[in-house]
Structure formats: C-alpha cells, structure tokens
Amino acid sequence: MEKRMSTTGSSSSSSSTSSNSPQATTPSSNNNNNNSNTNNNNNNNTDGNKEQEHDENIQNGFYSISCLNCRKSHRSCNKQFPTCSDCFERNQECIYECPKKKGRKKGSRNQKTLATTTTTDNQQANRTTTKSRKQKTNAATSPPEATNSSSASSSSSNNVVGVQQQDDYTDLLNLINNYSPSSNQSTHQLIRRIYQPYVRMQQHFLNDSIRKRTVDIFFEVVGMGYDIISRPKLEQLAFDYMNDNIEEDGIFAKNVGFQVSATRHSAKAMLFAMQAMGEQRMGNLDLAHKAYMESRHQLTQSFDNIDNTYVKIAYGLLSCYLAGEGDDVTAHYYLNNLQHALERPATNNAYLLLETGDISEPERQAKHFNTFMLKQKVCLDHNNPQDLNIWEGFISMYTAKTHENPPQVITDIIRRQPSPQLLAVVDLIISVMNTASKLHLFTESQRKTSAVYVSMMNYSAKIAVLLTLGIQGGALLDNLADSVTALTDSDIFMLLPCSAIHYFAIAMNYRVKQFQFVQAIIQQKLDTGRSLMSIFEDQYEKHYFEMVMKDMKALTRMNTRFKRVEKYYSTLISNLKAILQWKSDRMVEIIQKIGFISEHIGVEQFNPYQNTLHNEQVIGSALSKQALPSSSFISSFSSFEKNTSAPTISQSDQQLLLDSLDNLLGSSANNDEFLNFDIPDFTSQH
Structure with a gap:
C-alpha cells in the first residue's frame, strides 16, 4: 500500500514539476523530438524517392504496370501514361500507382503515413488534370484559372489545326519553363505533351473550331460530289455525338444492339480520316499524318464492322490519303476492303438509317458508295509519266458521274487499238462530266475546281491520243501542253486531288521530249550566223523555256502536298531541272x-x-x-x-x-x- 501511494505521489510530483517547469526536459522527450526530426527528414527523402520511382516506371510514354481502373475491371491496359486509351475512351480518371516492392524497407513504419499522403497528393493532381481534360472535351471551355496550369492549358487549346509544328514546340518550351514542383500541375501534363500523341490528337479534334474547319474542308474541297454523307449528319457526329449528347439507347443501339462506344470508334475513324485528307490538301503534312495515325488507331476497334457506314468511308478516305503519300500497297489494302464491303450484302440497314434517316433507298446509297470507290481508285491507276493508257480511268469517271456503265461502243473504242475515234470519245466523256457538274448543287468555288480538273483531263487525254497515234510534235500538241500549263497558274490547281498529278505530268513529259527539237532549231539558227542570245529572244524559244519553268514550279508546289510526286515522278523533275541547268x-x-x-x-x-x-x-x-x-x-x-x-x-x-x-x-x-x-x-x- 505504501508502495502504491509513493508511486502515485512521485508521479504527481513529476507531473507538477513538468507543468511548472516548461524548460525541464526528460530523456523520453528528447527521443520524441529526435524522432519527429527524423520523420521530417524521412518525409523529404521519401518525397524525392517517390517521385524518382514514379519517373523510373515511365519509359517511352508507357507505365510499368496497368492503371488502377483496368486492374479493378480486369481489362487489358495499354499502359500509356498519363492516360491509357481505355480510360480515355470511357472518360474515366486514370491513376497509376508505383508497384509495391516485396520485403520490409528500413524505416518503412515511419514512411507508411508518408506514402499514403504522397499517393493522395498524386491522385489529387491526376483528378485536377482529368477534370481539366473533361472540361475541354464536354464544353470546349477555357482551362482552369490556376496560374501555372493556365499558361500550359491555354497553349494546348490554342494549338488548332493549321498551326505550324514550330508553334507546338514553342508551347512545349513554355510549359517546361513554367513548370515548378510545388505547383498543382505535377509532371503529368508535361509528360502528356511529350509522350501522348493520340491524346493530343484527340484534344486537337475536340476543339469546336477544328471540327468546323474539318467539316468545311471536306464538303468544299475533299468530298465535293461524293454524296456519301449529308452535312447535317456529319455536323451532328462532330458536334453532338462526339460530345456524348446522344443517349446510349438511341437509334443505333435499338436497331443493332451494339454499344454506342463501338460506333463512336468508327465515327472517330471517319472524322480523323476526313481531317487527314483535308490537311493533306491544304499542305499541313505533319498534322495530316497525325490525323491518319489516329484514324487508323480508332479503326482497329471496329475494323471488321464492314456494314458500318463510317468504317466504309474511313476505308476510302485512308486509301486516297495514302495514295497521295505514295504508299500504294497500303492504299490498295484499304481500297480492297472497301470494295469487299460494298460487294457484300448488308445484313441489315440500321447503319443507313443512322446515317441518312431513310431506309427505303439502299440502292441509291450503294450507287453513291460505288462512285466514292471509283474516285479513290483513280488516284492509284498511274505512277509513271510515260504511261499513256489512261482510258480505264475515263471509264471510271463516266460511271462515277452517270452511275451507269458506258455504252458498249465506247468501251470497244477504248479497249481496241488506238484510233482517231478516241478523240471523239474524249469529247463525249468530258461533255458528260461538264453536264454532271452543272446539274450538281456545287458552290461557286466547287464549280471552278471541277472545271479546272475536267479541263486538265481533256487536254491531257488528247495529248495522249496524239502521241499514241505516232504524232510526236506540232502546233496542236504544243497548244494542248500550253493549255495544261496555264491551268497550273491558278490557285485552284493546289486544291486538286492527287489523281490530277498524272494528267498534267503527261503534258510536262511531252515538253521534255521536245527539248531535242528545240536544240536542233537553235543550232540551225546558229549556223546562219545569229548569236545565241538573240536566238533565245525569239518568240518560240523564249516561250518554250518559260513553259518549262512554269511546269517545274507546278510540280514543286504539288510536291508540298503529295509525296507521290517525288516518289513516282522524280525522273520528270530531274529532266525539267536538266533543261533549266542547260x-x-x-x-x-x-x-x-x-x-x-x-x-x-x-x-x-x-x-x-x-x-x-x-x-x-x-x-x-x-x-x-x-x-x-x-x-x-x-x-x-x-x-x-x-x-x-x-x-x-x-x-x-x-x-x-x-x-x-x-x-x-x-x-x-x-x-x-x-x-x-x-x-x-x-x-x-x-
């Protein structure tokens, strides 16, 4: 009893001493202070270690393990950092956690709380980034008002279609310069700009102004006369459907039983293919290639869905884009898929209903798609300026314009031995194409573009006929070649499809062959005692070299749009350069x-x-x-x-x-x- 009392007394006295003497310290308090200091140091070290481990797990834009959402749902994750494609498709927050190492670490008990805090901070930073992305996706609004993230986000939203790649690098440099470890931004947004081309490409297209530009270019330049999809429907896809404004139990899900996400993949593939074609025609090759890569990526999710209208359109557009790039092998691959899809009877017409709203005209829809396929095929028909057999392309254009095969008499004239009757066939087909252009509801710019293309076909075809018949020169051929060259002076010339390359290449190749004749004329005049300088001032010689210069400029300009020019027509370019070098x-x-x-x-x-x-x-x-x-x-x-x-x-x-x-x-x-x-x-x- 006495011992208990003494213990209590000593305890009370010690407590009173402690309360009355704040400066008094005990060994236990010293230990506590040391532990707290150690914990603070460990916290700082762990922050650095965690960040270091986080960066080490990222290699070439891919994380070492799957994200939390894919692991919980037992889905296959492509491990793209900071947002995997599956989470991006579902508009979910994508969170990556550092893989846990087996075994105890030194001081792990003290770091347990720190790890939880660090993970929470990283998750909060991820949520901030994901919310910013969702705001851009759903409302196309300005970025958050955070100081550091504002400059980076505004750089991303202002990076619209048509901006040169140098601007992209400038934005990235500003993002790096404005980065600070203490900000809420973390490294996620920086890595997104560097390692995530697909996400960046989709963010490009999610901007309303970019969508409008893509739709305008397609209907005004790329898809004029196709009639494969109406403009109101395409605008609905670009502005409403891609913004999740169509309910999942909509018309497509009712009739086909497909998930709307599957249709969204095919719609994205079509829209990005349209953007690739449009930017290629405008000369923005880097952006066109990015759009092509994204279209191909989206198409892999619904590639065998050949009843899908959007998949068919993507097939044709990608084929034409690759033809302009000079990749004929892959272009034929997509074109063959389109042909197979058109030849195969559709299992149901729900896709037509989704696209046109009218299921009663499947034959009309099939004709439009056949026209679409024939126009893409013309781009792949020729790759040699010496090739004068362009008549199969004329048959395709006749069928495309009239939705009917040409009369048998025309087919017989085209496919038998060359004869002067081919000139009459050319006039007939050109007349049909001009009539079709007048009947079609073209805008003024579309009508001018169509007129330039048809005129180039007319002049080049007649040159091919005369050369095939053995006529190697003369005033008629010279005038036809001059007419083709005159068309290249127009700004509309740069808006022509890649199928026009071969037509004006025929005229240029004829002019190259005339160089020996021009040299002979010059030598004859030299033999009469005239000086070479005065000979070059004669009308014929001066005009010839002026036309050669214009031809060279036209090929060079077209080469800025289509890599096909350099790949298949490099010999023609070299010959023109040789004449100018002479x-x-x-x-x-x-x-x-x-x-x-x-x-x-x-x-x-x-x-x-x-x-x-x-x-x-x-x-x-x-x-x-x-x-x-x-x-x-x-x-x-x-x-x-x-x-x-x-x-x-x-x-x-x-x-x-x-x-x-x-x-x-x-x-x-x-x-x-x-x-x-x-x-x-x-x-x-x-």
Whole structure:
C-alpha cells in the first residue's frame, strides 16, 4: 500500500514539476523530438524517392504496370501514361500507382503515413488534370484559372489545326519553363505533351473550331460530289455525338444492339480520316499524318464492322490519303476492303438509317458508295509519266458521274487499238462530266475546281491520243501542253486531288521530249550566223523555256502536298531541272565570254545581240593590238590568265578564236536563277 501511494505521489510530483517547469526536459522527450526530426527528414527523402520511382516506371510514354481502373475491371491496359486509351475512351480518371516492392524497407513504419499522403497528393493532381481534360472535351471551355496550369492549358487549346509544328514546340518550351514542383500541375501534363500523341490528337479534334474547319474542308474541297454523307449528319457526329449528347439507347443501339462506344470508334475513324485528307490538301503534312495515325488507331476497334457506314468511308478516305503519300500497297489494302464491303450484302440497314434517316433507298446509297470507290481508285491507276493508257480511268469517271456503265461502243473504242475515234470519245466523256457538274448543287468555288480538273483531263487525254497515234510534235500538241500549263497558274490547281498529278505530268513529259527539237532549231539558227542570245529572244524559244519553268514550279508546289510526286515522278523533275541547268550553263559561258572581251577587246563596239559578222569585225580589229593566250586554252574557256610575254597570235589561231567566240556568244537563261540578271552595259565603259 505504501508502495502504491509513493508511486502515485512521485508521479504527481513529476507531473507538477513538468507543468511548472516548461524548460525541464526528460530523456523520453528528447527521443520524441529526435524522432519527429527524423520523420521530417524521412518525409523529404521519401518525397524525392517517390517521385524518382514514379519517373523510373515511365519509359517511352508507357507505365510499368496497368492503371488502377483496368486492374479493378480486369481489362487489358495499354499502359500509356498519363492516360491509357481505355480510360480515355470511357472518360474515366486514370491513376497509376508505383508497384509495391516485396520485403520490409528500413524505416518503412515511419514512411507508411508518408506514402499514403504522397499517393493522395498524386491522385489529387491526376483528378485536377482529368477534370481539366473533361472540361475541354464536354464544353470546349477555357482551362482552369490556376496560374501555372493556365499558361500550359491555354497553349494546348490554342494549338488548332493549321498551326505550324514550330508553334507546338514553342508551347512545349513554355510549359517546361513554367513548370515548378510545388505547383498543382505535377509532371503529368508535361509528360502528356511529350509522350501522348493520340491524346493530343484527340484534344486537337475536340476543339469546336477544328471540327468546323474539318467539316468545311471536306464538303468544299475533299468530298465535293461524293454524296456519301449529308452535312447535317456529319455536323451532328462532330458536334453532338462526339460530345456524348446522344443517349446510349438511341437509334443505333435499338436497331443493332451494339454499344454506342463501338460506333463512336468508327465515327472517330471517319472524322480523323476526313481531317487527314483535308490537311493533306491544304499542305499541313505533319498534322495530316497525325490525323491518319489516329484514324487508323480508332479503326482497329471496329475494323471488321464492314456494314458500318463510317468504317466504309474511313476505308476510302485512308486509301486516297495514302495514295497521295505514295504508299500504294497500303492504299490498295484499304481500297480492297472497301470494295469487299460494298460487294457484300448488308445484313441489315440500321447503319443507313443512322446515317441518312431513310431506309427505303439502299440502292441509291450503294450507287453513291460505288462512285466514292471509283474516285479513290483513280488516284492509284498511274505512277509513271510515260504511261499513256489512261482510258480505264475515263471509264471510271463516266460511271462515277452517270452511275451507269458506258455504252458498249465506247468501251470497244477504248479497249481496241488506238484510233482517231478516241478523240471523239474524249469529247463525249468530258461533255458528260461538264453536264454532271452543272446539274450538281456545287458552290461557286466547287464549280471552278471541277472545271479546272475536267479541263486538265481533256487536254491531257488528247495529248495522249496524239502521241499514241505516232504524232510526236506540232502546233496542236504544243497548244494542248500550253493549255495544261496555264491551268497550273491558278490557285485552284493546289486544291486538286492527287489523281490530277498524272494528267498534267503527261503534258510536262511531252515538253521534255521536245527539248531535242528545240536544240536542233537553235543550232540551225546558229549556223546562219545569229548569236545565241538573240536566238533565245525569239518568240518560240523564249516561250518554250518559260513553259518549262512554269511546269517545274507546278510540280514543286504539288510536291508540298503529295509525296507521290517525288516518289513516282522524280525522273520528270530531274529532266525539267536538266533543261533549266542547260540554260544556266549557257549563261555562265556568256558571262565568262563578256568578261574575256572586256579585258582584251574594245568592248564599246561589241554587242552580244548583233550578228556574228559584226562581232568578228570588232574582235578582228583588236587582235593585232592584244596579247592573247594559245588557241587550245581559248577553246576550253575553263580559266584564263593574262600572259603579257606571249607572242603575237598567228592567223590560224585568230580564226580559231573567232569560231570559239561565235559558238559561245549569246547564251542566256530565263530560269529563276538568271531571270533577274541584267547584262552589263559595256557601251558606257572603256
């Protein structure tokens, strides 16, 4: 009893001492303080370790383990960081946790609370990022008002279609510069910009202005005359259906029993294929390629759904896009899938009902899709400028415009031996195409584009007929080739599909073959005693080289849209460059010639545009006064050094010099490198 009382007393006394003396410390309190300091240090170290472990688990944009949602639902996760494709499709928050290591760690008991806190902070940061994405997706509104995340998010939302890739890099640089570990932004948004092209591409398309641009380009430029999908329906898909404004028990789910998410994949594949085609036609090749990759990615989710209208459209558009890229193998693959889908009877017409709202005209819908397929096929028919057999393409265009096969008499004329009757067939088909363009409800810009395309087909086809019949030149062929070149001066020329490449390549290839004839004419005029410079000022020669220059510019401009030009028509480009280089070389020679004369001859009387006899008299009168190099050295004109000690030139060397000068005189060029070159006025110099 006494012991208990004493223990109580001592305890009370110690407590009173502690309360009355705040400065008094005990060994236990010291231990507690040390533990708290250790915990703080461990917290700081664990923060760094956690962040380091988190970064180490990310390699090339993929996390080492599946996200929490996929693991809980037992779904296959592609582990893309920061948002896997499955969570993105379901608009779910995607959370990744560092994999737990087996076994106890030193100080793990103290770090347990810290790990929970860190995970909670990371989850909160993920939720903030996901909410920002959902706000952009569902309402297309401005980003959150957080200081650091605002600049980065605004950069992403302003990154619309048509902005150059350099702007993308600038936004990314600003995002890196504005990044701070203490902000709510964390590393998720930064990694999203670097490692997540699919998510970035979808965010591009989710912007309303981008969707409107894609729809406008498709109906005004790419899909004119297709009639495979109505504009109101496409706008509904782009602005309502993609924003989840259509209920899941809607018309498609009722009639087919499919999940709406499956249809959304096919709709996205079609929309991104339209964007790829449109941006390719506008010259934005990087953005077009990104849209193509996203369309292909979405198409994998519903590739064998061949009754789906949107899948069929995606097949055709991707085939045409790849034809422009020069990838004919893959383009034929998509085109064959489209053909198989059209030849296979549809199991039901619910897709037509979803697309058109009218199930009573399946035959009409099938005709429109057949027209669509034939137009895509024309892009793949030719890849050689020497190929003059373009008549199968004419049959396809006739069928596409009339929805009927051509009369048997036309088919017989086209497929038998070439004859002058082919010219009448060309006129007939061109007349049909012009009539169809007038009957179609084209806008003014569409009507102009159609007129340029049909005219180019007309002129090039007639060139092909004449060349096939053995006519290798003449005023008629020259005028037809000039008409094709004149069409390339129009701004509408850059909006033509890749199928137009072969038509104007036929005219350009004819002009290349005429170069030998032009050289022969120039040589004949030189033999009469005229100077080369004056010959190049003649109407025929001057006009020829001007047309060659325009052809070269047209091919170069078209190459900025379609890689097919460089892949299959590089020989034609090289030949055009060789012709222009020939003129450049002649220009260099005449400059060297004028420099030689200015140094050794009284050039105040020398005129390169005068005939040879006049210049011979001027040069001959000065020969006896000048010390000139040997005849072999003059004939090469590769270099020249003044030799003051050389003996007087002989009479035979004088004649050889005159001949060499006559051959080198008058060479000029009208290409880009020398168009602005002004020949010096030597009449004012001594």
